[in-house]
Amino acid sequence: MDGTPAVSTETHAALHRQLVAEIEARFLAPLDALLDGTEPLAVLRRRLDADAQMWATRMLGPDEAQARSAAAQVLAVVRPFDPPPDWWGTPFGRVVLRLIGHPARESVSRSVAGAMLGITRQGVQDLVNRGKLTRHPDGGVSVASIRARANR
Numbered sequence: 668m669d670g671t672p673a674v675s676t677e678t679h680a681a682l683h684r685q686l687v688a689e690i691e692a693r694f695l696a697p698l699d700a701l702l703d704g705t706e707p708l709a710v711l712r713r714r715l716d717a718d719a720q721m722w723a724t725r726m727l728g729p730d731e732a733q734a735r736s737a738a739a740q741v742l743a744v745v746r747p748f749d750p751p752p753d754w755w756g757t758p759f760g761r762v763v764l765r766l767i768g769h770p771a772r773e774s775v776s777r778s779v780a781g782a783m784l785g786i787t788r789q790g791v792q793d794l795v796n797r798g799k800l801t802r803h804p805d806g807g808v809s810v811a812s813i814r815a816r817a818n819r
Contacts, residue, residue: 674727682758686719689745726762735766752782768814774803
């Protein structure tokens with residue numbers, strides 16, 4: 668063993684499904700409405716499925732630089748930030764937190780921090796009070812401390 672945590676097939680499949688669904692909804696479904704289900708869209712869907720498998724494999728793989736790069740590339744295309752708090756509980760949201768943190772902020776509110784960690788706002792407050800999460804000087808909770816906690 669090299670110390671890299673094993674990733675379940677279920678985790679990989681869930682991330683793959685979300686990546687396909689987000690790209691499908693953002694790009695292919697609108698094209699489908701305009702082009703009425705033409706063959707080029709079928710080709711794009713097959714390519715999307717294969718590429719999403721590769722992206723999920725990279726994001727969950729042992730090479731952290733490659734994982735971070737894949738997550739950032741997909742994120743830049745499919746998810747304008749700020750996502751709704753519940754997005755952080757999705758497979759892609761969890762991967763982004765682990766690899767990047769919040770790509771647009773250094774601090775977030777306690778409720779967003781809770782969504783990122785899958786705990787309540789009060790749970791976040793308790794962790795802040797106990798020094799397990801860091802208050803950001805500008806207010807809120809430090810995203811770096813949330814990411815560090817998520818990666819423990």
